[in-house]
Amino acid sequence: MIKYLWKASIVIIGASLGYAYYYYVGCRTGTCPITSNPWISTGYGAFFGLVMVWGSRKKKQDQQTGEQ
Numbered sequence: 001m002i003k004y005l006w007k008a009s010i011v012i013i014g015a016s017l018g019y020a021y022y023y024y025v026g027c028r029t030g031t032c033p034i035t036s037n038p039w040i041s042t043g044y045g046a047f048f049g050l051v052m053v054w055g056s057r058k059k060k061q062d063q064q065t066g067e068q
Contacts, residue, residue, distance in 0.1 A: 011049040018045015 022041035030036045034044060 007053040010053045011046050014049020014052070015042050015046035018042045018048070021045065 019038055019042045022035055022038045026032070026035040026038075026041065033040070035041055
């Protein structure tokens with residue numbers, strides 16, 4: 001249960017960083033496709049948080065590999 005809460009919190013942090021990027025750096029003219037809309041930049045932040053969580057899965061090593 002705590003493992004899933006930890007992963008969800010990383011995704012939420014990524015989403016909040018995406019929104020912060022929109023708020024502080026965002027495009028004022030509306031021509032930038034990612035930073036002109038807060039929903040899109042928040043989605044990208046959440047996606048990168050999800051990628052960080054998804055990539056942090058530990059691989060199980062097969063004990064029989066390499067042993068003869």
